[in-house]
Amino acid sequence: MDPVDEIQAQWRRHRPDLDVEAMGPIGRLGRIVHYLTREMDRNLAQFGLTAASFDVLAPLRRAGPPYSLSPGDLLATMMITSGTLTNRIDQLEKAGLVARAPNPDDRRSFLISLTEAGFATIDAAVTSHVETQKRLLSILPEEEQAALDPLLRSFLAGVAARASG
Amino acid sequence: MDPVDEIQAQWRRHRPDLDVEAMGPIGRLGRIVHYLTREMDRNLAQFGLTAASFDVLAPLRRAGPPYSLSPGDLLATMMITSGTLTNRIDQLEKAGLVARAPNPDDRRSFLISLTEAGFATIDAAVTSHVETQKRLLSILPEEEQAALDPLLRSFLAGVAARASG
DNA sequence: TCCACTTATCTTGACATCAAGATAAATCAG
DNA sequence: CTGATTTATCTTGATGTCAAGATAAGTGGA
Numbered sequence: 001m002d003p004v005d006e007i008q009a010q011w012r013r014h015r016p017d018l019d020v021e022a023m024g025p026i027g028r029l030g031r032i033v034h035y036l037t038r039e040m041d042r043n044l045a046q047f048g049l050t051a052a053s054f055d056v057l058a059p060l061r062r063a064g065p066p067y068s069l070s071p072g073d074l075l076a077t078m079m080i081t082s083g084t085l086t087n088r089i090d091q092l093e094k095a096g097l098v099a100r101a102p103n104p105d106d107r108r109s110f111l112i113s114l115t116e117a118g119f120a121t122i123d124a125a126v127t128s129h130v131e132t133q134k135r136l137l138s139i140l141p142e143e144e145q146a147a148l149d150p151l152l153r154s155f156l157a158g159v160a161a162r163a164s165g
Numbered sequence: 166m167d168p169v170d171e172i173q174a175q176w177r178r179h180r181p182d183l184d185v186e187a188m189g190p191i192g193r194l195g196r197i198v199h200y201l202t203r204e205m206d207r208n209l210a211q212f213g214l215t216a217a218s219f220d221v222l223a224p225l226r227r228a229g230p231p232y233s234l235s236p237g238d239l240l241a242t243m244m245i246t247s248g249t250l251t252n253r254i255d256q257l258e259k260a261g262l263v264a265r266a267p268n269p270d271d272r273r274s275f276l277i278s279l280t281e282a283g284f285a286t287i288d289a290a291v292t293s294h295v296e297t298q299k300r301l302l303s304i305l306p307e308e309e310q311a312a313l314d315p316l317l318r319s320f321l322a323g324v325a326a327r328a329s330g
Numbered sequence: 331t332c333c334a335c336t337t338a339t340c341t342t343g344a345c346a347t348c349a350a351g352a353t354a355a356a357t358c359a360g
Numbered sequence: 361c362t363g364a365t366t367t368a369t370c371t372t373g374a375t376g377t378c379a380a381g382a383t384a385a386g387t388g389g390a
Binding site: 235248252275 | 367368369370371372
């Protein structure tokens, strides 16, 4: 009886007409992600970053030289609204981790680039970040990790297909 | 190559020293939950609820008669801070879905109860909510659902043990 | 060329959340 | 019984997010 089982049991007692089967896996997914997120956030905080700022710096870093992308490029990878991204870039610009420059290809747009400080920060943070992820995933025995990933792949593919197309 | 694979491939090219294996399953978990959450939120919105308000009303409903709990009882089930809960209860009270009454057992505390309107709202919402969950989970073929849940159970148990004890 | 339409980004206003601290009541040791 | 500590909830101030709309520049057909 994990906490999700308890919740299902309560519903079964007080709303026996409901089919609460799906609540099990979906509830567990949510809780797992909640805990993982909290740990990853704690780790990033050591570098002065939040998940939000990490998610802007990381695409710039992994894009390779010259470490610059337009807000639109960033948005495409990020499941947030444009206003949120504007705000995140503002904060990172104030912190000196990125710089805005005019986009020579499109005067409506900008190029957001890592500064030297931004490069150093994301490089150190991502090194620690992947170690944290490895540690968190290793909570699950290796055979179970191996069994889990194909299922997540399948689920994500289905869910994304339904969301976008 | 799903979007998470693309991100890993970029890191491997530009930071070949990193072990980005764990990013795969952890990234997929996050994205799956993001999509599921969005769908569930949309469904709840039809009842004038958010995930936040649902998460207060639901424990009251499944507690059974007299459908009342203290803020502390609610907090224990809810992974949020006390200030957030205060605010949620304030909103629900304004909306007429719950009522605050003094707690006869402890004068520091209150009893939060479903009003008639609150009861009707959560009863309709949860009926639709479990149907939505069932529909979302059925994106995954049944054998894969059956394989997934034990893995999530194991992962949640490990992660929760690490978080709390 | 010109106008309508689309695209890229930013702005505004409302709201939910958290961390930290305040308040008040309960508990417990002596 | 008293003072110190703990517990339960609320308050405050800062921040991040979104939805909707504004602004400005690019695009394409007549």
